[in-house]
Amino acid sequence: MHGPAIEDYVKAIYKVSQTAERVTPSAVAEGLDISLAAVTKMVRRLVEKRLVVYERGEGIELTPSGTQVALEMIRHHRLLELYLHQALGYPWDRVDEEAEKLEHVISEEFEDRIDSLLGHPTHDPHGAPIPTKDGKIDDTRHPALADIEPGSTVLVRCVRDRDPEMLRYLGRLGLYPDTLVEVVDREPFGGPMRLRVAGNPCDVGEELARNVFVSLGEESEC
Amino acid sequence: MHGPAIEDYVKAIYKVSQTAERVTPSAVAEGLDISLAAVTKMVRRLVEKRLVVYERGEGIELTPSGTQVALEMIRHHRLLELYLHQALGYPWDRVDEEAEKLEHVISEEFEDRIDSLLGHPTHDPHGAPIPTKDGKIDDTRHPALADIEPGSTVLVRCVRDRDPEMLRYLGRLGLYPDTLVEVVDREPFGGPMRLRVAGNPCDVGEELARNVFVSLGEESEC
DNA sequence: AGATATACTTAACCGTGGTTAAGTCAATAG
DNA sequence: CTATTGACTTAACCACGGTTAAGTATATCT
Structure with a gap:
């Protein structure tokens, strides 16, 4: 094509x-x-x-057909990321690079097979939504952790996936999608946020907090 | 590179x-x-x-370095074929096409992961030997079924993998690698061979018998 | 020996996907 | 109103990997 x-x-x-x-x-x-x-x-x-x-x-x-092509590639990419993580045991900081190359060459059959092996998943390992085969995608925009008021407890929805270094660090902090985070307080002027992640306190800088997206209610992940 | x-x-x-x-x-x-x-x-x-x-x-x-590149690609290809077959449930007549595209883009890490997931296999689904990571390959040449004397019982070693139609037919006959085949007799002048495959009699033409490779002894597959 | 067929090379061309360098266009500053 | 700046376009070029058409070399047949 x-x-x-x-x-x-x-x-x-x-x-x-x-x-x-x-x-x-x-x-x-x-x-x-x-x-x-x-x-x-x-x-x-x-x-x-x-x-x-x-x-x-x-x-x-x-155009609509351009959007369709884009969503097909994003679907390939995110299904592949999840597959590499779940089925092949890739750590979440290395799935992006591999998926980037694979997404252009896999067939419809490959896509369908990993999709059903994964149980028709809705999100990739970084929490990004996987477009459906017919081009629908959950386009909910979540606020960055950096914009959350101290005192709130929030649910990590997704994290930016482009920086492997940052992903490894996030992993060490336990800041995975579907994790509850309590925003304890924050130093002014771009100072660190004090969080409690699964009971453990940790301080994160502005840059990191800009790359983690959360939702306020602790509704179940849909 | x-x-x-x-x-x-x-x-x-x-x-x-x-x-x-x-x-x-x-x-x-x-x-x-x-x-x-x-x-x-x-x-x-x-x-x-x-x-x-x-x-x-x-x-x-x-050259030696050319051979190395070739064997790397063949290793990728055959590991992928086996992986697609075993892990993703591809039928053996569709693995070649998919592997052909994937072999050029997978990383060393991908190769290693599927290799160990498959238990360091030695042969692909068509019976072709998988080169080792350091470029060794079992280059035993097996005679074609077409060249076998009637009366012998042989072990199917490998089949040509390029024609999906033929592979589907071979599958219907049960002519998979590691299958025992008794060559009952043969009509002259390129006539069909009469075989017994796992008890079932079947007649195969010259072209098919040229694409199935066997060994005489019924030694265990190594 | 000469004609012919087969195998290979060369040349000119094309699409893809990138580069740098130079030119244009529009908004803003003075 | 003009000068400058930033965003974009155009042009010329390159590597890659293919094509067709034409030319050359070699082997074989008569």
Whole structure:
């Protein structure tokens, strides 16, 4: 159908669109760690393939078929991450890299088989939602731990998965998805937050707390 | 290190070298189903990369480092085939296609994990030997079933894996590796062989019998 | 020896996906 | 209003991996 790069672009565009309200070529270039010129050229091809629409100053927008491609890749990626973790015993800080390469080559059959072996899971090891086969995804946005008022008890929903170092550290703290965290207090001016995770106290810095997403109620994970 | 095509070429060269005594560019082109011109060009690159040596009329020969690359790919391929079959329930006629794509992207870690999950297997689902990590491979050549004298009882060692249709048919006959087969008799002039497979009689044509490899003694599979 | 068929090489071309360097465009500062 | 800055585009280039078409070499047949 299309080259592997196309899939990476569409995925990158989707991810930027989740964070920023306008998807600029420069944001995509940054996300893919390539030159802006490469993005300009590729965006023209994406437009020709009707995967995106683009107007200078308006940003890049995925068409429905572009969104479908993006969600397929994200589904592959997250199913693979979970599979590597559950079935092959990968630690959660190494699943992203492997899934990044595998997601472009697995067949529909592979996808279906690991999906059913995993019991049709809804979230990957970092708590990110897995799109369904028909392109639906839970797009609930959770607040960062950094924005939580002291005194609250919150449920870790997901953590950013791009920095293996940080993931290993989070693992040592026990800050996994579906963990309850009590925000004890916080030093001012970007000072550390004092938490209680499963009974154990720990202090986390601003950067870390920006990369952990939580929900206020301690409702069961759905 | 090198592009995915390089790996396919080196693997194809290795496979041809197992069958023919001289690896001609045309044999490689046929194996990869590409033009002869493409092979000419790529062989020059392989020579530059010291993966092969080549002289017109002498054929293509893998260097030690070329052989290593080929065996790495074959190891990936066969481990993956077995894994897909054992762990994901793929039927044996669909593992080749999936493994073909996966073999180029899996990491050392993936290879090691499935290897130990499978208990360090020695053969893939079609009976082909899996090279060890340090590049050793059981290169025993088994005679084709077609060359066996009537009256013998033989052990199926391996079957060619490239034709899914044939694999499904072999499966219906029960002609799996490690199966005992009694060669009852044979019609002359390329006529069918009459076999007894696990008690059941069946007749197989020349083409099929050329794609099943057996050993005479009923020694245990090693 | 000469014609022909087979095997291989070379040349020109294409799409993909990247680079750097230079140019344009629009918003903002003075 | 102009100068500058940041965002984007264009152009020229490159490596990769393929194609077709044309040319060369070698072996074989007569």
